[in-house]
Amino acid sequence: MKHLLSKRFAPLQARLHSQWDGSLAQQAWRAWLNELQALLPAAVRDRWLAQARERVIEWPLSLPVDAADEDRLVLTLPANLLLIQTLNLPAAAMRDLQTVIGFELDKYTPFPRDQLQYVARVTGKDGAWVQVLLVAVLRERLQPILDACRAQGLVLHAVDGCNAQGQRLGIDLLPVDQRPPRKAHARLSGYLTLVCGALVVSCMVLWLDARQTRVEAMQRAVDAQRDDVRAVQDLRRELINTQGAARYLAQQKAAQPTLSSVLVDLTGCLGADTWVEQLEISDGGGVSLSGQSAKASALIARMKDCKTLSDAQFQGIIQPDAQTGKDRFSLRAHLRKEAVDAP
Structure with missing residues (x-):
């Protein structure tokens, strides 16, 4: 089950590894980890975070290689076994470089994709174009080399290549499913990385x-x-x-005159032959009065002399009272508006 899963996810791991290897993010991450490791006591670093010594061996193997368990073996292949090309691709290809190279691989090599083990690495950028180093090797050539190293008891950690001048290319052609498991101190370093990442996220x-x-x-x-x-x-x-x-x-x-001034004014205007039975003054300045008078028809003319009232009008008809012999009346008037501005 584990072998099937590793085989299924091998292309994805290879793509992520190629994009991560040599990138600025990887360099910054390693620098930060080195800063964190430098804060630990020396005894802890030596015991748990000891760095593996990288040892480079060249193919073909001339002599038996005696490597310690802690060594990180890197096998370098000569240029005559590799297909090396420098490609100019649009910058948009950076989003999924391995997939783009996989689809276009038949344009750059005479072999089909399933027969090649290849790595693509960005080496430069010029505006909207990027320079990509494509290195490929036939699987039928690579696998016997790996088997020969395994027969000598060598545990390879990476497979690099050399150009025509003998300089290392800084790649890794080792298939993902054939890479050795990480050791305890490497796993501890990985756990430390995860813990640091979790702390940063927290x-x-x-x-x-x-x-x-x-x-x-x-x-x-x-x-x-x-x-x-x-x-x-x-x-x-x-x-x-x-x-x-x-x-x-x-x-x-x-603005309204006082009730006493209204009563005094009515007393003078109505005369002695008239008396008031009911008097009402509303908040709006309306005045209603009813009573009896010997000369009720002359009351309108008399009330024109009132200083506090105006617009006097009969309300209803004048009716004689048989008991008193006087006329019963009902009047409606208004308080004079001039009183508003009066001092």
Whole structure:
């Protein structure tokens, strides 16, 4: 089951490995890990984080190789076994370089894709174009080499290549399913990397949570202040309305003559032969009065002499009263408006 899974995910692992190997992100990650490892005590670093010594061996093997278990063996293949090309591709191909190279491989090599073990690595960028180093080797050539190394008890960690000048290309043609398992200290380093990554993510999440908490607290404070301002504005508006109403009532009250002055004025206007049975003064300045008079028909003319009343009119008809011998009347008038501006 494990072999099937590794075989199925081998292309994906190879693609990720080629994109990660030699990238700026990998260099920054290694530099950061080195900084973290430097903070550990020397005894801990020597025991748990000991760096494997890289040992380069060339093909063909001339002599038996005696390698220690801690050595990281890298086999280099000569240029005559490799297909090396430098390609110019659009920068958009960087999104999935291995897939693009896989589909276009038959354009650059005379062999089908399933017969080749290949690696593509970005070596430069020029505007909208990138320079890609394509290195491929036939599987039927690579596999016997790997079998020969395995027959001598060599555990290869990588397979590099050399150009025509004998310089290493900095690639890894070793199939993913044939790479050795990581040792304990390497696994510990991997665990340390995962822990560091988890701590970084946790710090970011905590920082974002704290920032969100502060933002929510500020938002609540702003909402509370906005409610306070709204309440103050409502109180101010209510106070203005109350003051206006009080001022209006005071003006209305000051504009109307007093009840005593109205009674004195009516007494002088109506005469001694008239008495009032009912008198009503409304808030709007309307005056209603009813009573009996010896000369009820002359009351309209008499009330024109009233200083506090105007627009006097009969309300209903004049009816004689058989008991008193006088005329019963009902009048409606208004308080004079000139009284509003009176001192």
